[in-house]
Amino acid sequence: xxxxxxxxxxxxxxxxxxxxxxxxxxxxxxxxxxxxxxxxxxxxxxxxxxxxxxxxxxxxxxxxxxxxxxxxxxxxxxxxxxxxxxxxxxxxxxxxxxxxxxxxxxxxxxxxxxxxxxxxxxxxxxxxxxxxxxxxxxxxxxxxxxxxxxxxxxxxxxxxxxxxxxxxxxxxxxxxxxxxxxxxxxxxxxxxxxxxxxxxxxxxxxxxxxxxxxxxxxxxxxxxxxxxxxxxxxxxxxxxxxxxxxxxxxxxxxxxxxxxxxxxxx
Numbered sequence: 001x002x003x004x005x006x007x008x009x010x011x012x013x014x015x016x017x018x019x020x021x022x023x024x025x026x027x028x029x030x031x032x033x034x035x036x037x038x039x040x041x042x043x044x045x046x047x048x049x050x051x052x053x054x055x056x057x058x059x060x061x062x063x064x065x066x067x068x069x070x071x072x073x074x075x076x077x078x079x080x081x082x083x084x085x086x087x088x089x090x091x092x093x094x095x096x097x098x099x100x101x102x103x104x105x106x107x108x109x110x111x112x113x114x115x116x117x118x119x120x121x122x123x124x125x126x127x128x129x130x131x132x133x134x135x136x137x138x139x140x141x142x143x144x145x146x147x148x149x150x151x152x153x154x155x156x157x158x159x160x161x162x163x164x165x166x167x168x169x170x171x172x173x174x175x176x177x178x179x180x181x182x183x184x185x186x187x188x189x190x191x192x193x194x195x196x197x198x199x200x201x202x203x204x205x206x207x208x209x210x211x212x213x214x215x216x217x218x219x220x221x222x223x224x225x226x227x228x229x230x231x232x233x234x235x236x237x238x239x240x241x242x243x244x245x246x247x248x249x250x251x252x253x254x255x256x257x258x259x260x261x262x263x264x265x266x
Contacts, residue, residue, distance in 0.1 A: 026196035026225040026232075029262055033225070033234055034160040034190040034198060036151050037081045037113040037125035039071045041263040044234075052242070052251025059093035061250070063104070074112075081111040081125060089139050094248075102136030109149045109166065126150035129166045131180070143170045143177040153188075160190040181209040196225040198236075208246070216244040223258060234260040 032038040046065040053059025066086040071079050087104035094100070111125030118124070131145035145168040153162025163186065170180035188202035200221045207214045223236025237257035242250050 025264075026227075027192060027194055029232065029264055030192045030196045030198045030223070030225045030234070031155060031160065033223075033260065033262075034188075034192065034200070035123060035153060035155065036069075036083065036164055037071075037079070037111050037123060039073070039079060039265070040069070041071065042069045042234075042260050043067075043263075044069075044258055044260040047237075047257040048254065049256075050242075050250040050254040052245075052249075053091070053094045054096055054248055056093075056096060057251060058096070059091065059248075061089060061091040061094065063090075064088045073115075077115055079113050079115060080127075081113055083109040083111070091139075095138075098138075100136065100138040102139055103134055105135040105140040106132040108132060111149070111151065121154050121156065122152055123154065123162075124150070124152040129168060131168055141170075141178040141180060143180055144172050145170045145180045158192045160192070161188065163187045179210045183207045183209070198223050198225075200238075203243075211246065213246040214244050215242075215246060215249060217242050217250075217254065219256065221256065221258070223260075225262070232262040232264060234258070234262060 029040065032040040033042060044067040046067060048063040048065070049060070051060040053061060066088070068084050070082045072082070074080055085107040089104045090101040092099040107129065109129045110127040112127050113125030127149060129147050129149040131141065133140055133142055133144050135141065147166055147168035149166035151162060151164040153160060165183070165185045167183045168180060170177065183206070185205045186202055188200060190198050190200045192198045200223070201219070203216060203218050205214065205216045217240045219238060219240040221236060221238035223234050225232065225234045237255070240254045240256060242252060242254065245251060
């Protein structure tokens with residue numbers, strides 16, 4: 001049902017997509033979206049469905065990530081980019097016979113990034129990352145964590161490729177905190193067509209050094225920048241496959257849909 005609804009929404013939106021006069025601008029916006037430290041203000045809503053959780057494999061989780069990206073110009077040479085991930089989670093049978101719904105832990109990253117590329121054409125950013133223990137019971141670590149994050153990428157023609165990574169350690173938490181020492185690595189490669197369609201392949205690998213367990217989802221996505229009325233958005237989705245996951249974690253195929261509101265400079 002959800003897949004059919006999204007497919008219908010995408011088809012309807014394509015009818016109102018960019019005219020040829022704005023296609024070049026839309027393609028440039030699509031390339032900026034592929035750059036995690038671009039100067040583009042964007043507000044993505046990412047819808048995820050995963051299954052196969054729990055000892056019997058019957059658990060499932062729906063996660064809606066609110067992910068605003070706000071660049072702040074510090075001076076002629078440097079930008080500060082704020083990237084937030086606020087998850088809203090609904091899950092059942094992760095622990096058999098139980099269900100939880102509410103806000104998860106927020107991940108807040110800050111990247112200091114130069115306005116100009118390096119001589120070799122590389123784009124980079126680095127800074128602190130924080131895990132804020134905002135999660136409701138059963139949906140968070142009940143633990144504050146902090147660490148370092150960085151991204152490096154290159155854009156050449158229609159291609160964007162690079163890697164984003166972070167590592168966080170626990171700092172302190174509530175009454176039932178979870179030990180945290182986790183590395184996140186996201187290599188990515190994107191291809192943007194002249195019609196502002198971007199095809200993306202990436203992984204969102206997390207390694208838990210406390211439990212010595214890895215989570216390795218492989219994502220294949222397609223998105224398109226378009227205008228509906230006066231509003232510029234990016235709309236798309238795709239599938240992912242869990243190549244590896246902790247015991248009782250997700251399994252097999254999963255789905256993702258993305259709606260991103262763009263606020264380009266006038």
